Amino acid sequence: MxxxxxxxxxxxxxxxxxxxxxxxxxxxxxxxxxxxxxxxxxxxxxxxxxxxxxxxxxxxxxxxxxxxxxxxxxxxxxxxxxxxxxxxxxxxxxxxxxxxxxxxxxxxxxxxxxxxxxxxxxxxxxxxxxxxxxxxxxxxxxxxxxxxxxxxxxxxxxxxxxxxxxxxxxxxxxxxxxxxxxxxxxxxxxxxxxxxxxxxxxxEYGAFDNARRVLPLTPYDEAVDRDSPRPGEQAWEKMSAGLYLGEIFRLVLVDLAEKGLVFKDQDTTKLREAYALDTGALSAIEDDESPKLSETRTLFKDVLSLDITEPELELCRRLAELIAVRGARLCACGVAAICSRNQISSGHVAADGSVANKHPKFKRRWGKALGELLDWPKDQGEDPVVLTSAxxxxxxxxxxxxxxxxxxxxxxxxxxxxxx
CATH class of the missing domain: 3.30.420.40 (ATPase, nucleotide binding domain)
Incomplete structure (x- = not known):
């Protein structure tokens, strides 16, 4: 700090x-x-x-x-x-x-x-x-x-x-x-x-736990870190920031493809390109309300040249959700720590950045996690600490x-x- x-x-x-x-x-x-x-x-x-x-x-x-x-x-x-x-x-x-x-x-x-x-x-x-x-x-x-x-x-x-x-x-x-x-x-x-x-x-809490003693890392987190320009740095950021969420998603799909669980008998060359998917793609997948998730199907075809089946569509939607939820909950931890340390019970947290202001479900997930961390009553009505657009x-x-x-x-x- x-x-x-x-x-x-x-x-x-x-x-x-x-x-x-x-x-x-x-x-x-x-x-x-x-x-x-x-x-x-x-x-x-x-x-x-x-x-x-x-x-x-x-x-x-x-x-x-x-x-x-x-x-x-x-x-x-x-x-x-x-x-x-x-x-x-x-x-x-x-x-x-x-x-x-x-x-x-x-x-x-x-x-x-x-x-x-x-x-x-x-x-x-x-x-x-x-x-x-x-x-x-x-x-x-x-x-x-x-x-x-x-x-x-x-x-x-x-x-x-x-x-x-x-x-x-x-x-x-x-x-x-x-x-x-x-x-x-x-x-x-x-x-x-x-x-x-x-x-x-x-x-500078994006660098929290660079020593890897606290955060529960997955093999995909470790791969993101290993292949980054600065391995061993910005541990928390690499699990929660917009630069990396799409890459975590891609790495999971590559792993599943290598195990023969998805995209069978298809050319996965584009999927294997680092950072081929960004966080905007994850937001679009989660926010897709088109019939039979046709917009997600088109995204995979246009960006990755992959024909995606209905079970694969559902898997990708759930995976995008899991990664985004984890990111939002991690983002709540830093704010909760400051509120706890200085006994802040109410106020506005001015948030800037594409994840905070463009992801369709980030604020709700962030608020839920903050309430759990700060032990807010479930029937309190309005949250006492809220995200505002910076x-x-x-x-x-x-x-x-x-x-x-x-x-x-x-x-x-x-x-x-x-x-x-």
Missing amino acids: NVTWVLGYPTGHEQGSFLTVDLGGTNLRVCYITLPGSRDKEFEVDQQKYKLPNEIKSGTAEQLWDFLSDCLQKFVEEKGLKGTKKEPIYLGFTFSYPALQEYIDHGILQTWTKGFDIKGVEGENAAGQLQEALDKRQLPIKMIALINDTTGAMIASAYKDPKTIMGVIFGTGCNGAYMEQCGKITKLKDSGLPSDTLMAINC EDGSGIGAAVIAAMTLERAEKGQRAGIRSF
């Missing part, structure tokens, strides 16, 4: 215009966001997405930061944004990978996740590397905050919704963020901050955190902030 130097929740009155950049798994998103200064008003967002070339994901640090700098330069020039050395354009950088932060504009990458394996960044200050690349181009951009997307989701949602207690990502990856009193954070024992000061914690954490959240940081710096509150 990593400290973030994001101190407290937003007031809902933060204002100003900020540049943000989000290094995602598929795209790079650059935004220029104007905060309204009131919860009752809407954000102004101007944004552009840039396709992240696949070769960069396994390339070098120089390639990565040159690409980011190039995209930022294009955006600033196209939008006519002006800045100077004395009055730069302030940037919030959403970097959704585990990073140790000594300051809010600093972050030493611990390990790449989500299939990235870029050389020359691990163990280095990723924030500093990006700023150096911007300075080389003499761009009037100053990064003032490095943000994890979970922290961003929590802060962006809290800007509008004061009942927000956590930010979570249930999508390509799995993670959560919450507020903790600094007096309880042993890593901050010499920070000088008052013990009751709140700081956002980036849990505001744009990587964009709006980054802008709000940048505004909070700038405001603290201007007031002389220097904890976690280097000189501007």
